Amino acid sequence: MWAGLGYYRRARFLLEGAKQIVEKGEFPRTASALREVRGIGDYTAGAIASIAFNEVVPVVDGNVVRVISRLYAIPDNPKESSTVKRFWQLTGELVDPSRPGDFNQAMMELGATLCSKTKPGCSQCPVSSHCQALTLSNQSASVKVTDYPRVVPKAKPRSDFAAVCVVQIAQCLDEGIAGSTGNDNLFLLIKRPEDGLLAGLWEFPSVLVSEEKTDALNRRKRDGQIFEADVKRRSSVILREDIGQHVHIFSHIRLTMFVELMILNLKDDGDELCMEGQDSSKLRFIDENAVESMGLTSGIRKVYNMVKTFKEKRLKEQRQVPTRKRSRRLK
Missing domain, CATH: 1.10.1670.10 (Helix-hairpin-Helix base-excision DNA repair enzymes (C-terminal))
Incomplete structure (x- = not known):
């Protein structure tokens, strides 16, 4: 109900205040x-x-x-x-x-x-x-x-830049995973700190980068700081590609998000990683059907839509390749 409205902090305080009373x-x-x-x-x-x-x-x-x-x-x-x-x-x-x-x-x-x-x-x-x-x-x-009252010019929003890595787990077959609706494609979500901007909300892994011109290689190095060694050890990379950027405006921040899609294939003991994620208070694996209905911020939802568009375009291109080859042979 609160998704995309920007009232996340108020909603959290409303619940905490009610419990306190x-x-x-x-x-x-x-x-x-x-x-x-x-x-x-x-x-x-x-x-x-x-x-x-x-x-x-x-x-x-x-x-x-x-x-x-x-x-x-x-x-x-x-x-x-x-x-x-x-x-x-x-x-x-x-x-x-x-x-x-x-x-x-x-x-x-x-x-x-x-x-x-x-x-x-x-x-x-x-x-x-x-x-x-x-x-x-x-x-x-x-x-x-x-x-009266005196009009005070609004401060110009500061510019921040973030590398966002949308991590998709291509194979996580245990049916006991929370938030799963039978789809074995899961997305990794990270919980933000309890203080500060969008406190306590879930998002795709991200890290602030120093400037807009930071190249993709350095952004990927920063992305590596997000993941624990356990994640890297238990998975292999199927696809890793930059898919564009999205600018999200807060009242005091202009945030440019450089979006990367990383699809991982879990190794033999990978399912344990998915299950461990369900017991963690800081990370969660959610299947794509659940992501659609989850209360994500408007900025993160737009990032997810970018991923969907990219995957649909890539799938369409892959389906067209055999057709082109056949047409050449016919000629």
């Missing part, structure tokens, strides 16, 4: 207690505490930042920690002690509707008489309400 046997009722739950930050804690439990605490999201920036004509960078702290302080001073939940929802709704980013409806705004940004704009043509 169940273990304690009581749902937290204050913002401070809610912040102790995995995945709950200031915004969620304030929203739950004020709306569900009537605690007098503020809620600050992007819409509230816009309203507060204009009410107080705050020219500072809204992303800086000192400015964020000020937003929370000012909003906290405004919260209605008798109806904190209604107040917080009204502030968010005001920012989402009338006090919009580019076309604020100041003539209809219930707090326009208190808006310092509107006052300044009426006093000077050089000032606009939409000058």
Whole structure:
């Protein structure tokens, strides 16, 4: 359900937080207690505490930042920690002690509707008489309400490069392998570290390379760092070929993936390797039918589609070769 949406970290925290609450046997009722739950930050804690439990605490999201920036004509960078702290302080001073939940929802709704980013409806705004940004704009043509909050240019995404090796096991015949639907072509998946980008998700083996111009030979040497000696000892390479590259854009990273397909044939004791993989928390062998339905990231799914396209093209070429030879003989 979450595949391709980019919410993997949130989904993991949602599960961890739910388990944490169940273990304690009581749902937290204050913002401070809610912040102790995995995945709950200031915004969620304030929203739950004020709306569900009537605690007098503020809620600050992007819409509230816009309203507060204009009410107080705050020219500072809204992303800086000192400015964020000020937003929370000012909003906290405004919260209605008798109806904190209604107040917080009204502030968010005001920012989402009338006090919009580019076309604020100041003539209809219930707090326009208190808006310092509107006052300044009426006093000077050089000032606009939409000058607040200050627009901060987005940082240019950094460029990263990775060698991705899609490893296919051409023969792994033990029927006891998890995730197998009877197809003896298995793909090796590696679990990412529990911290950082795409934490804890499964992907094809990959390793970062230093630059875009890194040649295929060096990328293959880096690929070798991925595999344990056991994998190399128990298999032989049937095919190893670069099949292209894919660029995936994250919010802060432009990742270029150089994709290589490696098809391995397991030796006599190779089936044991597949079975050992099922007991590992860091690697897994999944057959191609299961890969289709597995919750992979959108970037990894596109890499898999590249592999499918390459294999289909190669198979088509192989089928055409005998036909061409026969046509030559006929001539």
